[in-house]
Amino acid sequence: MYTGILHTHTLVVSLFIVLYLIKATLLVLNRHAALDNFVKKTKVAEMIISTLFLLTGIYLAVNTGNKGTWLWVKLFVIACTIPLAVIAFKKKNSSLALISLMALIYAYGISETKSISMKKADTAVNTEGLEGAAAGKVIFESKCQSCHGADGKLGLSGAKDLTQSALSPQEKIDIITNGKKTMAAYKDQLSQEQIAAVAEYVQTLK
Ligand code: HEC
Known part of the structure; x- marks a missing residue:
């Protein structure tokens, strides 16, 4: 169950990032008509993807064994990014769109490495004198x-x-x-x- 949800989550998050990347690119290139058209065409897909993103994310956050700082930072970054992204596209503001894209990719990196500096932690355990x-x-x-x-x-x-x-x-x-x-x-x-x-x-x- 957990592994299945984890794979679904990774898949929908990747799709979400791809959709976001296309929209941000169109915005930065000032292709507003193409952007509106793309948003219209992907509306239903985006709704399904966002809902699955949220539901699988909640399930994983509750059932994750390793709840370190990384998880809270990641949830915080995502919670800030979503309203920022909505504003960016409403106001057609490319800098805001790029900032939220970067935040989204950062959150993905934290998740993969389970570390806010995106480096694998020092993993040795000291068992000296014990056997x-x-x-x-x-x-x-x-x-x-x-x-x-x-x-x-x-x-x-x-x-x-x-x-x-x-x-x-x-x-x-x-x-x-x-x-x-x-x-x-x-x-x-x-x-x-x-x-x-x-x-x-x-x-x-x-
Ligand atoms: C990220 C969570 C996680 C951590 C941390 C973890 N495990 Fe596991 N462990 C699992 C999962 C998931 C399975 C079941 C794999 C499967 O589906 O067969 C498992 C299975 C096992 C099994 C096999 C049990 C069985 O009867 O099939 C052993 C033994 C085990 N773990 C020992 C350890 C030991 C020892 C450590 C620490 C060095 C450890 N695990 C750390 C998640 C974890």
Whole structure:
């Protein structure tokens, strides 16, 4: 469900940006008649796209495991951009249209990187002096809890209840290493020992 909604959201947002890009270009080129014509022709499509944009966005915001600052900044940027864009096209103001286009692309960038500076965050976890499930617990709290919850049952971002997992320790290690659906691959963030440790900790959540 979550992954399906996520794909739908990415698709409608991309379509929205494409429509917006065409309209902003026509406005900047002063092709007002062509712009009015384009707006008229795409009116129904735009209404459907905007509604899906909003509904899938609300669903994702509620069910996202990783609710960092990035999410609130992104929602704030979108909330400011929409009225700005409406005014830009009403007043046929190309600078406002370009500013809101840039804001829209910025919001997309935040979303993809989950960071307001659009850089991937420093991802290492320090487990010095710990090993096995004790190291695994530290890793779990820093990397896994946002979706799976402290007890493994939370299930945000489409995550599975880890206490019900029928997978063998090796199968868990494979999923943690390579990722699955919305769960990232952890092979670049965690060492092999750390992955084994967190898998061992997950075993204890039953
Ligand atoms: C962005 C959210 C998210 C984060 C963070 C996350 N997971 Fe997951 N995890 C998922 C999703 C979604 C699935 C289900 C994938 C599928 O559909 O099979 C999953 C599945 C799993 C499974 C397989 C469960 C099963 O029985 O199929 C394990 C084990 C697991 N995660 C462990 C971890 C560990 C350990 C971490 C931290 C290193 C972690 N996850 C971080 C979202 C997440």
